[in-house]
Amino acid sequence: MDVIIAGLVLGALYAIVALGYTMVYGIIELINFAHGDVFTFGAFVAIPILNRLVNQNDFNVPVGQSIFAVTVSVLAAAALCGILGVVIERIAYRPLRNAPRLAPLITAIGVSLILENALFQWQGGLPVFTPVAISRSTYTILGSPITNVQILVIVVAILMMVALDLFINRTNLGKAMRAVAQDREAASMMGINVDRIIAVTFLVGSALAGAGAVFYLLYEGSVGYNSGFTLGLFAFTAAVLGGIGNIRGAMLGGIVIGLISSWIESLGNGSGTEWYEPVIFATLVLILVFRPAGLLGTNTTEKV
Amino acid sequence: MAARWHALTDAYHDTPLLRRFAVLLVVVLAFLFPVFMGSVGVDDATFAEVYVLLALGLNIVVGFAGLLDLGYAAFFAIGAYTAALLASSHFAVNRTSFHSLLLTVGPGGIHVNFFVLIPLSALVAAFFGILFGAPTLRLRGDYLAIVTLGFGEIVPKVVENLGDGNSLGLPNITNGVNSITGVDSPPNIDLGPIHWTFQTNDPRPWYYLGLIIVIISVIIIYRLRDSRLGRSWVAIREDEIAAAHAGINITGTRLTAFALGAAFSGFGGLLEASRLANVSYDQFLFTVSVTILTMVILGGIGSIPGVIVGGIVIAYMTQTWLTTVASWVHSLGDGLHKGPEPVSTIGAWLQSLPVTSAKPMIFGIILVGIMLLRPAGLWPEQRRARELHPDTEKTLEEEQAELYTVRTGEI
Incomplete structure (x- = not known):
């Protein structure tokens, strides 16, 4: 049960990051390698804000102060990450929209390197710790302990996903996004500003990553300059598992990957912590080989 | 023949x-x-040779076949560990020792002759290339990028985890976090005027050995590029569907590109392992894959001379130039710092500028910059350059004239 709870929390975080991958892939068929680093950027933005708003020596933070600090840092991280995402798209991907497939993939990996090194120069190579922004209290569910932070992460993730689902399926902007994903040319003939819609996709995806990063920080307590890259790979695996381009699939995939990785990590004599990375990547390969469309995806033929 | x-x-x-x-x-x-050159210069040049070899191999995968491989260092690692495990005292065999020219087995470990290891390391790397490639090369190009990235992470991790007392209860296969030391050097070579003894204090024989391997590889790769296989790679890269309709076996052809690319990286691994006399899992992390990719992109995707130049430039940049530039920038900062106020702030900023640790950022800027400004690289391949900038009046005429002569056979 402990394992399941940890897995759900981890899975919720993967799912939030996976949403960014899957939205971008759905709309321009690009693996945005920089997404994981945008996530780390969000965490690094939140750290000084939390430091300022929370008394670092006090483990008993008043509830009002916690809510205020977390809200402000989530908004700031989401806003700055959203802007960063749009800027990345504008500089590195938009000029290559009609270039061969290889070109934007290479710039994506380049942007990821630039961002990661910038984060390294900013905060150094060691993990950065945050103050306790929410005083811990533990509840018991079905005989296992669960902290309020864990509950918060799961609840927030569900809220974000519901909101995103509504946004995609119920608003005009969401409809335009789905149209661009389906057929860019036809969408532009219907009067949709394709460039703007793609920018919005990056804005939303990156903002989600930024917000998710704050909750990751609250849960883990620290973040390193390269945490986002590995987490991004796992999140991408989640997106593929769920069926890339499929929003609900990304959520499901995130939860499944979270459960798998926390289950493997819990295995005895330390083999889990050593082997969970290879196992996750092996999972990715197996999915791609046996069910490339993912759990919820439908098989699509490649666009010509 | x-x-x-x-x-x-x-x-x-x-x-x-x-x-x-x-x-x-x-x-x-x-x-x-x-x-x-002095011996330090030759040592740097030997390092550059290994990386040129790797870049040439990756160029087959990325440049000719158009497959983005982000885990190429995995094959480098496999080549190096093949050499390290089969030519060191790591695997002691408890029986009376068997000794011959090509192979020595005994309590002193397994020692395979260097010249047997040349094809062997390439074969083992190619085998793993096929093993990794066979299930994944059916996928579309961008999935392949992430899968290779995954392999690039798995291989060093597996090597790290299979050491002494590993958690799976397996015997000590790779020596884990403790690197494998004492990898054999090539045997001494005595051919008329040439006397090469491979020792750590003299880099020259290593340099010549590397140079010969690079030259042979370049010839092989040129021949490959112009062969039926090489033209199939390009055809798939340009238009997969059209290539399939022209009767090219897509997966099989890609697989050969992947395996051959891996094979050259196996050579590189062997050379590096015996030159440094030790291998460790952390010599083959993601940064290495990215370094090699940057060489290929900088020089010009698919262009053999371009890739060689790109490889030399980047290898020297990582080995020496960055440190030199850093010391220039810092001493300039020292000078300016003594000046009046606005200048001294700039000086202080220059003093603390982290030039050497910014290597990944420089690679990133090269990757993005080249793709945006000069997608064919510094030394473009002719065919590729034409593809990227087609259809000016003149090239169109040239192409059509070429087509005409080929058709009528008037060459």
Whole structure:
């Protein structure tokens, strides 16, 4: 049960990051390698804000102060990450929209390197710790302990996903996004500003990553300059598992990957912590080989 | 065999005189290089040779076949560990020792002759290339990028985890976090005027050995590029569906590109393992894959001379130039810091500028910059350059004229 709870929390975080991958892939068929680093950027933005708003020596933070600090840092991280995402798209991907497939993939990996090194120069190579922004209290569910932070992460993730689902399926902007994903040319003939819609996709995806990063920080307590890259790979695996381009699939995939990785990590004599990375990547390969469309995806033929 | 030889001499005769001369000059200068340089310079050059070899191999995968491989260092690691495990005292065999020219087995470990390891390391790397490639090369290109990235992470991790007392209860296979030390050097070579003894204090024999391997590889790769196989790679890269309809086996052809690319990286691994005499899992992390990719992109995707130049530039940049530039920038900062107020702030900023640790950022800027500004690289391949900038009046006419002559056979 402990394992399941940890897995759900981890899975919720993967799912939030996976949403960014899957939205971008759905709309321009690009693996945005920089997404994981945008996530780390969000965490690094939140750290000084939390430091300022929370008394670092006090483990008993008043509830009002916690809510205020977390809200402000989530908004700031989401806003700055959203802007960063749009800027990345504008500089590195938009000029290559009609270039061969290889070109934007290479710039994506380049942007990821630039961002990661910038984060390294900013905060150094060691993990950065945050103050306790929410005083811990533990509840018991079905005989296992669960902290309020864990509950918060799961609840927030569900809220974000519901909101995103509504946004995609119920608003005009969401409809335009789905149209661009389906057929860019036809969408532009219907009067949709394709460039703007793609920018919005990056804005939303990156903002989600930024917000998710704050909750990751609250849960883990620290973040390193390269945490986002590995987490991004796992999140991408989640997106593929769920069926890339499929929003609900990304959520499901995130939860499944979270459960798998926390289950493997819990295995005895330390083999889990050593082997969970290879196992996750092996999972990715197996999915791609046996069910490339993912759990919820439908098989699509490649666009010509 | 005779036909092959004729093809090679024909290729030679088809090359313009000036170009033949230029190539000859470069080769001669490369051979004379150690005469002018101190041993540190030659050591750096040997490092550059290994990376040129790797870049040439990756160029087959990325440049010719158009597959983005982000885990190429995995094959480098496999080549290096093949050499390290089969030519060191790591695997002690408890029986009376068996000794021969090509192979020695006994309590002193397994020692395979270096010249047997040359094909062997390439074969093992190619085998793993097929093993990794076979299930994944059916996928679309961008999935392949992430899967290779995954392999690039898995291989060093597996090597790290299979050491002494590993958690799976397996015997000590890779020596884990403790690197494998004492990898054999090539046997001494005594051929008339050439006396090469491979020792750590003299880099020159290593340099020549590397140079010969690079030259042979370049010839092989040129022949590959112009072969039926090489043209199939390009056809798939340009239009997969059209290539499939022209009767090319897509997965099989890609697999050969992947396996051959891996094979060259196996050579590189062997050379590096025996040169440094030790291998460790952390020599083959993601940064290495990215370094090699940057060489290929900088020089020009698919262009063999471009990739060689790109490899040399990046290898030197990582080895020496960055440190030199850093010391320049910092001493400039020292000078400016003594000046009046606005200048001294700039000086202080320059003093603390982290030039050497910004290597990944420089790679990133190169990758993005080249793709945006000069997608064919510094030294573009002719065919590729035409593809990227087609359809000016003149090239169109040229292409059509070429097509006409080919069709009517009037060459």
